[in-house]
Amino acid sequence: MIIVMRSDATKEQLGSVIKWIEAQGMRAHLSEGEERTIVGVIGNDRPIDASQVERFDGVERAVPILAPYKLASLDMQPYPTLVPLNGLKVGGKQVALIAGPCSVESREQIMETACAVKIAGATALRGGAFKPRSSPYSFQGMGLAGLELLAEARKETGLPVVTEVMAPEQVGMVAQYADVLQIGARNMQNFNLLNAVGETRHPVLLKRGMMNTMEELLMSAEYILAQGNPNVILCERGIRTFETYTRNTFDVNAIAALKARTHLPVVADPSHATGHWQYVAAASLAAVAAGADGLIIEVHPNPEQAKSDGVQSLKPDRFAELVVRLRLVAEAVDRTL
Numbered sequence: 589m590i591i592v593m594r595s596d597a598t599k600e601q602l603g604s605v606i607k608w609i610e611a612q613g614m615r616a617h618l619s620e621g622e623e624r625t626i627v628g629v630i631g632n633d634r635p636i637d638a639s640q641v642e643r644f645d646g647v648e649r650a651v652p653i654l655a656p657y658k659l660a661s662l663d664m665q666p667y668p669t670l671v672p673l674n675g676l677k678v679g680g681k682q683v684a685l686i687a688g689p690c691s692v693e694s695r696e697q698i699m700e701t702a703c704a705v706k707i708a709g710a711t712a713l714r715g716g717a718f719k720p721r722s723s724p725y726s727f728q729g730m731g732l733a734g735l736e737l738l739a740e741a742r743k744e745t746g747l748p749v750v751t752e753v754m755a756p757e758q759v760g761m762v763a764q765y766a767d768v769l770q771i772g773a774r775n776m777q778n779f780n781l782l783n784a785v786g787e788t789r790h791p792v793l794l795k796r797g798m799m800n801t802m803e804e805l806l807m808s809a810e811y812i813l814a815q816g817n818p819n820v821i822l823c824e825r826g827i828r829t830f831e832t833y834t835r836n837t838f839d840v841n842a843i844a845a846l847k848a849r850t851h852l853p854v855v856a857d858p859s860h861a862t863g864h865w866q867y868v869a870a871a872s873l874a875a876v877a878a879g880a881d882g883l884i885i886e887v888h889p890n891p892e893q894a895k896s897d898g899v900q901s902l903k904p905d906r907f908a909e910l911v912v913r914l915r916l917v918a919e920a921v922d923r924t925l
């Protein structure tokens with residue numbers, strides 16, 4: 589349930605409402621908008637009688653939230669969450685552009701890529717140091733050494749770093765190096781991991797699982813929010829269907845359908861969504877046209893030699909060309925890039 593306070597409600601009136609909620613064994617979550625405060629009642633699924641709450645002075649109305657996610661819902665917060673990313677606010681007018689290799693492979697590779705994407709207009713650098721690979725025999729990432737190289741690349745270019753964390757016990761270490769903690773598709777429902785990143789205040793880029801519904805994605809976001817971390821960015825990265833010409837099926841619907849339900853920013857990953865560099869530009873342009881708040885794109889200076897995801901990685905010059913086209917689409921939908 590959410591309790592909408594009157595615009596002239598006093599602090600004392602709000603305090604009485606919160607006290608009552610806590611006496612019921614539940615938690616009050618405040619969303620303080622410009623006009624009025626919305627109090628979310630968080631706790632169990634037991635329904636509360638709206639008329640009990642509406643008796644309090646200062647309360648305008650009490651409405652149940654029908655969706656199973658609460659903190660993530662637009663009812664709870666009817667204005668967009670802006671996730672801070674090095675001066676940029678993801679979810680605001682400017683479309684975030686996160687680019688870099690699938691995996692960090694060497695100092696030369698990450699430095700060359702970071703400088704190239706920065707010049708092309710990227711606002712953040714991506715690069716995996718801990719890689720979730722389908723085969724145990726595939727390259728698993730450079731680990732800590734990879735994180736150190738990402739930090740060097742940040743120092744050199746000023747680009748904030750987005751990198752994946754795979755296990756709850758790694759969160760502390762990865763958070764020392766990363767500006768944004770990425771939760772990969774395969775870990776979208778690793779609830780211990782969600783709780784662990786929820787305990788930090790680091791922005792989290794939460795990828796949709798390849799076999800998960802949008803509602804399940806929102807429920808996973810709810811885990812992070814429920815731990816007190818409001819900085820969640822959702823990511824559509826393609827889902828598994830019967831189609832084989834592409835690695836996944838880019839669910840462009842998800843951008844609009846998620847934004848109709850949540851205040852959290854939604855970004856798209858056209859690299860994993862298509863699996864082929866040839867289709868990355870089309871999917872990127874479509875994502876921005878559909879209202880995505882950002883893109884995360886794989887770029888590699890020598891895709892032929894990449895240790896992971898070379899087939900879907902853009903060469904830096906192709907990425908630079910794409911950025912020019914993306915700006916035109918962004919402008920057409922009243923965004924900047």
Ligand code: PEP
Pocket residue numbers: 690716720771772773774795825857860
């Ligand atoms: C990645 O970003 O390189 C990655 C492994 O993505 P996903 O979790 O979406 O497969």
Ligand code: MN
Pocket residue numbers: 690691860886896897
């Ligand atoms: Mn990848």
